[in-house]
Amino acid sequence: MDLPDGKADTIMISLKNFFTTHQLDTNRLIGFGSVIVGRKTGVATQLEAINPEMLNVNCIAHRLALASAQASSNILYLKKFKDIMRQLFYFYQNSAVRMQGLKEIENILDDPVVKLKDICNTRWLSHLNSVEAVKCCHPSLIASLEREASERTDATAA
Known part of the structure; x- marks a missing residue:
């Protein structure tokens, strides 16, 4: 999946398209692992807004x-x-x-x-x-x- 940039909004649009295309229920997301979380508008924060039950895990090597x-x-x-x-x-x-x-x-x-x-x-x-x-x-x-x-x-x- 090619993205024009690494902005959180661009990644989210791509993820939402992926979920829709593959008929994945976002309420069944259980976890998300990332390097850079972004507390206000990052991908993890936006995914948590879609599913508050989701667990966000930071990359241990990065930490x-x-x-x-x-x-x-x-x-x-x-x-x-x-x-x-x-x-x-x-x-x-x-x-x-x-x-x-x-x-x-x-x-x-x-x-x-x-x-x-x-x-x-x-x-x-x-x-x-x-x-x-x-x-x-x-x-x-x-x-x-x-x-x-x-x-x-x-x-x-x-």
């Missing part, structure tokens, strides 16, 4: 990711780590010239050409993916940052 992010927000070391990873990501993401320079160094050093990943607290694998990407091309990243710092006197790279 765990949010709880971990909240717990780590007070740990200075982890906060600094996330800041550095984000800076590194945006340093290259926001400049085609820097990105090209990194790719050239990766080719010279025979490192894999890797797309750096951003860290996102609601995506439980984003931290791992971000660290793995940096690990794969670490020598190239260091060389690229050193080049940016010396040739372009870039303070962020330094």
